[in-house]
Amino acid sequence: MTPGQLNGAMPTGQSLLAIRDLDLFFDTRQGPVQALAGVTLDLAPGESLGIVGETGSGKSMTARAVMGLLPKSGRISGGSIRLKGQELTGLSARALRAIRGRQVAMVFQEAKRALNPVKTIGSQIMEAARARDGVTKAQAWERCLTQLARVGLPDPDRVMRSYSFELSGGMAQRVMIAIATVAGAELIIADEPTAALDVSIQAQILDLLNQLRSDLGTALVMITHDLGVAAENCDRIAVMYLGQIVEIAPADRLFQDPRHPYTCALIAALPSPEQRGRPIGEVRRVAPPPKGYAYADRRLGRGGVNPDKAQMIEVAEGHFVACQQPLPGAQAADGGRE
């Protein structure tokens, strides 16, 4: 592995999803605004990756880029997204449709808003079920019932005939998960799947996602602003800030040995009785694109602006950090670099 080039990547052969140096711009009246800068990550089949970061850090845009569901003004200006080796950027609408639902599916933040209020649950889950090749209507219907039962909804027949306004938030999210998994997708992208739910329901939904992942072997990308949720449910965690991945590491390692000052700040800001209410600094305006050491204007205990784009450095096995001067950690890991 060559640090600085693979940027936290594993050989493409093993990965289900491989994103390389993804740059995304939005065309605005004030000119282009960079939303993603050199995002690189990999996901193995069946693996779960948490993407954490604050609002505007680019985590949702990364997910939408994979789905090919970017807003109209969004434009991928560089890099690649490969799913099982197939390049997704620049794919035609028809080719993208063949991938959506069948290979990659999405679970949305507010399930009730992601369900059409004037159509039955049945008609919506059937749309997903029938996306699968060579499925008759009756087979698809059976599959929907099975999947609704699998996500823990009692009386699937009744759910099929219901409308979203007749379901609770937790039930609606279970329905969304059933829709995401009914066509046999190998990758589920969950964008803040529990943010709109009560804490007790959150745990149930996260358990369900984990259960399905182990039952079906589905890989999961979980986007969350909650580091705790990511830590408990994901194998690896990527921390995003201002459109870049600043650190990516196995979940436990990230907590034991965070190297990036922003990660340290995030972990330090985790709610605990004595630290309640302490700010980590304000979100910088997205425009203009960040140059170099974008964290200098936050009081994180470090200074010095480097005009160059940050590089990813492997500080330990599978632990990459984007910074000119990573926080000093285990010397052995640093010594292992070229």
Added chain:
Amino acid sequence: MSNSHSVLAKIGKRFVNSAFVLLVLTVVVFAAMRAIPGDPVETIVGVEAVSEETLAALRKEMGLDQSYVVQYFTWLGNLLQGDMGQSLQNHEPVLPILLDRLKATAELAFLGVLIGAVVGVAAGTIAGMTRGSFFDTLVMFVTLSGISIPVFWFGTILIVVFSVYFDIFPTGGMISYEVSLTHVTGFKLLDSLLTLNGAAFLNVLSHIVLPAITLSTAPAALIARTTRASVLETINEDYVNAALARGLSFPAVVMRHVMRNAMIPVVTILGLEIGVYLGGSIVTETLFSWPGLGRHLMQAILAHDYPVVQGAIIFYAVIIVFINLIVDISYGIIDPRVHA
């Protein structure tokens, strides 16, 4: 879950409300007619020199010598029994004539609503889907013009251009004298279709095209703008992205998920526009000599023909109330949350 009992209860309640609205309207119409300056008897008699005794005799015959209160309740009592009285001008019973005229208006209005709804919804949907495009800009400009242009002016321009200058369509009327048509239902387009009378169908069609376009322009423009705004709002909903995320094509998502939700405000506008259609039909029918309710009402107002005017306005009111009832019921069909 929708509950048929509560739906019926709601509709029943609406009926009671509607009846009350109509009752209030009878007072307003009756009072308004008496408030207009002019005397129906003198209008009928005209310029002839007639003695006061003759005038008084005529008034007595028409029941106009009685107090307004008595006149009102006599009229209301007869109305409730389905008797709208006789025309002061020619003593013909009002109801059968109005029903006959209503058919011509209904044909015109039906075509006008059809053009307005189809053109408006289609243009609005495409404009909303292609926001900022040339087509969108064009639709926004044309619809603004459509809303702003007065009906009488637009109709006149159409007559001048297409009837007088290019001589493509007749200037007015409903059917040419030389064309024969067997009476079946009284709806001329329908009758010509039922009797397989192609010549009559084309003749009526050529007469109806310009007034139908005149009538539908302003509502079509408003419907297009409402549809566009509604589509724009709906297209950003999460469930649209969610439907795309499960592999549906964009046109399929628009048809299945956007349209039905976007139609909820459009149906409201369409219901409200029925009043505009009927109002517009009075001007349009007068302009194109269309033998409908509107033109008949116009003539009756000028002649101070109280029973005809009162009857025609009651007709309009019943139509508007009835159509709004249908609109209300259709919400429940479009949006299941209404009955929740």
